[in-house]
Amino acid sequence: MTMEAKLAFSQDSPPISIICAAKVAGLPLTIDPSLASGSAPTLWFGSGESLHGVNPILHFIARGASFSSFSGQNAIEFGHVAEWLEYAPMFLSGSEFENACSFVDGYLTSRTFVVGHGLTIADIAVWSNLAGIGQRWESLRKSKKYQNLVRWFNSIDAEYKDTLNEIVAAYVGKRGIGKSPAPSLKEKVHDSKDPSAPEVDLPGAKVGQVCVRFAPEPSGYLHIGHAKAALLNKYFAERYQGRLIVRFDDTNPSKESNEFVENLLKDIETLGIKYDAVTYTSDYFPKLMEMAESLIKQGKAYIDDTPKEEMRKERMDGIESRCRNNTVEENLSLWKEMVNGTERGKQCCVRGKLDMQDPNKSLRDPVYYRCNTDPHHRVGSKYKAYPTYDFACPFVDAFEGVTHALRSSEYHDRNAQYYRILQDMGLRRVEIYEFSRLNMVYTLLSKRKLLWFVQNKKVEDWTDPRFPTVQGIVRRGLKVEALIQFILQQGASKNLNLMEWDKLWTINKKLIDPVCARHTAVLKDQRVIFTLTNGPEKPFVRILPRHKKCEAAGKKATTFANRIWLDYADASAISKGEEVTLMDWGNAIIKEIKMENGVITELVGELHLEGSVKTTKLKTTWLADIEELVPLSLVEFDYLISKKKLEEDEDFLDNLNPCTRRETPALGDANMKNLKHGEVIQLERKGYYRCDAPFIRSSKPVVLFAIPDGRQQASLN
Known part of the structure; x- marks a missing residue:
């Protein structure tokens, strides 16, 4: 300066x-x-x-x-x-x-x-x-x-x-x-290509006059990519004191269901998004059909019965369809066949008559309507022809009073098409505002591909913890506050970014660590008994805090006995004569290490409670050998695909991760009988976990899902 x-x-x-x-x-x-x-x-x-x-x-x-x-x-x-x-x-x-x-x-x-x-x-x-x-x-x-x-x-x-x-x-x-x-x-909210750029405004936006919409298709659950779009719409609606419409883009009855509608609304509520109205594109089917017929009569659209693959090739090559110059009468006759869903009608589609030589291929006579005789989740079998997203979206945006349509930059080439369709319809202009799609490493966000995992039982359902759906990652242990914080960090940048999950889980750790209760567990099949020769003759109980720095986490009852369990990994790291610290108790000295065939079977030692914890190398967790220990199943997850980023020509089926879930049996302290569904805890020296299935009976383990903490995890393979 x-x-x-x-x-x-x-x-x-x-x-x-x-x-x-x-x-x-x-x-x-x-x-x-x-x-x-x-x-x-x-x-x-x-x-x-x-x-x-x-x-x-x-x-x-x-x-x-x-x-x-x-x-x-x-x-x-x-x-x-x-x-x-x-x-x-x-x-x-x-x-x-x-x-x-x-x-x-x-x-x-x-x-x-x-x-x-x-x-x-x-x-x-x-x-x-x-x-x-x-x-x-x-x-x-x-x-x-x-x-x-x-x-x-x-x-x-x-x-x-x-x-x-x-x-x-x-x-x-x-x-x-x-x-x-x-x-x-x-x-x-700025263009991060230039870090010194000023805050970006919605073009032409005026306080009190902005209307935005979040328009998911009800063909799957809300995933992390949708969450970004939803939160950006929420932000701009609040910033300009405007309206936010949630609109279900339900134009494909083959993919959509009421289940998806209900869960999308549930996820929108989970994200804390307040909206002014819920609408459906299907509310406008009569008006959309009127508009399609009007464009046919004006010569701005025509009926085409060219086979799908041939039509795609003609569009790529800029070749006009032989149907392009049909008379209005011929087009209206075939339109009637489509509306009635006849065999002849099923061979046809409505195409906009735009420009087959335009360098932007989205303007090469896009499809406006197709036949589909599958029943619709809201209107049943009333309609046999349905509008495409490209045709319905600009119409409904204009009709509902949307001033700014936020959509990801992957649709950039179709912006000209959106404006041209509005123009041909004779409707007012709606401003498009682009933002970058949120892409995550090792992650598929295509609902079609996610559906494959559900249908082929590679996952439980859309709420599976390996899924990038809001319900899936929340079930794995992510706090909604962390998700919102992570997405808002990305802002409305137009830069395409491949984001690491570690960053999201690091934010999550900062939220859960200060408040989640601490418990103790040992691995059931990898544990060693430690006999304390001068330990208490009878077990006794002390009441200890569940989190030493968070009183709100409550108390827990810890049993002290002369026989305690250690994890085998800790036992194998101890030498004879070594002094170790038993967490929440004090020091002990190892007097004997018993082994069979090179495997440690028992440790023998004595308490040395006056010893200093500062001088010991190992601070180990432990559990008293009592019947009240709780059976646990510790579940770890890995990514569904094995490659960080799939290229456009790569098939995700060729990159499936062979092992994405691993369960380890363990035993936990008796207090874990009281864990509630969804409660997040830390197992001392093991990590953070979310309770997915609480205690019912001793023969059925408590299921705990491991929560990533932002550090790179080893593969399960």
């Missing part, structure tokens, strides 16, 4: 991170706290140009700094800086503050700076958001709870003490450096 610039912001929301960054970068700013409350900060230049929003301005400052490394030393570091700028406002959310502190504290364990090996604007953004918290952070700073975070904070503080603390002193108490928890979609 070679010229002076003016930073305008609202007085109740001073962007401390921007002011701090400019000071550190040595860039002059004129401060103008004159904007209306709630306004995004704006950086004005003498030329009249401007930048809006916290992150775009921070990126600009980083690039204009006197030292180039302020935005990262290379392209990868630049990307990491961008990620941290988006994460920094997490500290401003009351509910997420401690989770953010915990995460960054762990991240900084072996790091001096947030990104790379030198100071970047990411350090300043995180520092200023922490400093902007005020007393709550200062209290933690004096404690020893987050030592790595405090060490890093103090080093920045010492380096730029006069510069930064002067700003904090002037503005803390007035800060609003991003009042909503990060990642906020409002901060994310």
Whole structure:
């Protein structure tokens, strides 16, 4: 920045991170706290140009700094800086503050700076958001709870003490450096091809006049890709104080059912999406048929009986159908055959007469109507001809008053078709707003392909934990809040991204770890008895917290006895004479290791409760050898396909993962009889689990689904 610039912001929301960054970068700013409350900060230049929003301005400052490394030393570091700028406002959310502190504290364990090996604007953004918290952070700073975070904070503080603390002193108490928890979609709705680009608006949108729609086809359950579309529609409806319609695009009776409608509504509710109306394309079948007939009469559509494969080839080659110049009378006669579902009618379809030579193949006389004699889930056998999505969607959008149609960029080539059909129908223009489809590694999102797994019993049903459906991933242990957070991080970017599941499960771990109860289990077929010669003659019980840092998790009864079970993996790691720590009890010394054929059969030792837990190498979980132990089935899952990304010409059937589910029998502490369906727990030193089938009787195990924690898992194969 070679010229002076003016930073305008609202007085109740001073962007401390921007002011701090400019000071550190040595860039002059004129401060103008004159904007209306709630306004995004704006950086004005003498030329009249401007930048809006916290992150775009921070990126600009980083690039204009006197030292180039302020935005990262290379392209990868630049990307990491961008990620941290988006994460920094997490500290401003009351509910997420401690989770953010915990995460960054762990991240900084072996790091001096947030990104790379030198100071970047990411350090300043995180520092200023922490400093902007005020007393709550200062209290933690004096404690020893987050030592790595405090060490890093103090080093920045010492380096730029006069510069930064002067700003904090002037503005803390007035800060609003991003009042909503990060990642906020409002901060994310921009074209991420250019990280400095300002927030993107819906074209031509006016507050109070926007109407959007989420239009799933009821041919499957809502999956993670649909969830992105649904949440973006929710966001824009709320942002512009407009309307949101949920519309079921039910134009193919062969694929659709009431089961799918009911579960889609259930999933929409699960995502917390409030809508103004639920409609169905089938509500408009009479009007759609009238429109099709009108276009035929106007010569804008015709009936074609060319076989399907031949028609596809003609479209690819730009060859006009021999039926294209049929008379209106001939077309209306065949249209009647289609409407009545006769054998002749079934050979035909309605095609729009657009342009067979257009380079955009979607404009080469697309199909508007087809015959289908399967009964419809709502209207039964009343209709024998049904509109295609391409024909029905623009009509119903215009008819329902939709102002902006959000759809993924995979449909980009069909946008011209959408507008042309609206034009031929004589209807008002509906603006299309594109966003990138959410693609996940090792994941199929095609409902047709997912249906194959259901029909061939490769999974239980659409709620199977291996499925990317909302119900499937929630059943596996994902919190809806984590899913929403993950999707909103993607924003409305048009960039095509292949996302890792690890990122989603990492967010989930941050939500469940602080609150989920702790329990103990040993593997049933891989355990060793440990006899304590000086242990209690009779078993006794102590009441312990289910989570040492979360009182709300409740209490549990732990039995102490002179014979206890250890996991074989722990037993095999112990040497004779070694002192180990029995978690929640104290130390014990191994006196004897009994073996048969090279396999450990028993450990013998004695309690040494006065021993220091700091000196022991192994801290092991254990369970008293009592009859009340609960049978468990620990279930792990793997991806359904074995390849990270399938190319367009690859068949998913050639890339099926041979082993996607593994069950391991185990025994759990007696308290696990009280687990509720859906409850999330942590098995000490084993991981996080969700209870899918609670205790009924001792002969039937409690089923626990393993929840990924964001770290790469080993394959089940």
